[in-house]
Amino acid sequence: MTTKTALPVQQRSPNGARGRDYILPACVALACAGAAFAGADTTFDPALTKFTDFLEGSGGKIITVLSLAAGLIGLASGRFSLGQIAVPVGVGIGVGTGVPIVTSVVTAVI
Secondary structure, three states, X not given: OOOXXXXXXXOOOOOOOOHHHXXXXXXXXXXXXXXXXXXXXXXXXXXXXXXHHHHHOHHHHHHHHHHXXXXXXXXXXXXOOOHHHHHHHHHHHHHHHHHHHHHHHXXXXX
C-alpha cells in the first residue's frame, strides 16, 4: 500500500500574495522605465507665468485684503479669536513669499 505524502505548503502573506508574484512585473517595469527630467517640459510655462504674476501682484493683494476683511467681520460679530488675525497675516506671507518657494522647489534639479 502506498501512502501519499503531503506537498509542502507555500507560505503566503495574509492577502494571499507571494513575494515572487511581484518580481516579474517589477523587472518589466524597471526594464521599460525611461529617464524623467523635471522641468524639461515648457507646455504650461505661459499659464504658470501668468498665474505667478497674478499672485505676486494685484491678485495676491486682493486675496490678502479679502482674508483680512473676513477676519474683521468675525471680530465685529463679537467672537474674538487669534486665528482671525493670524490667518490674514499667514495668507499675506504665503502669497508674497510662497510662490517663489514653490516655483523653486518644483523646478529644482533632483
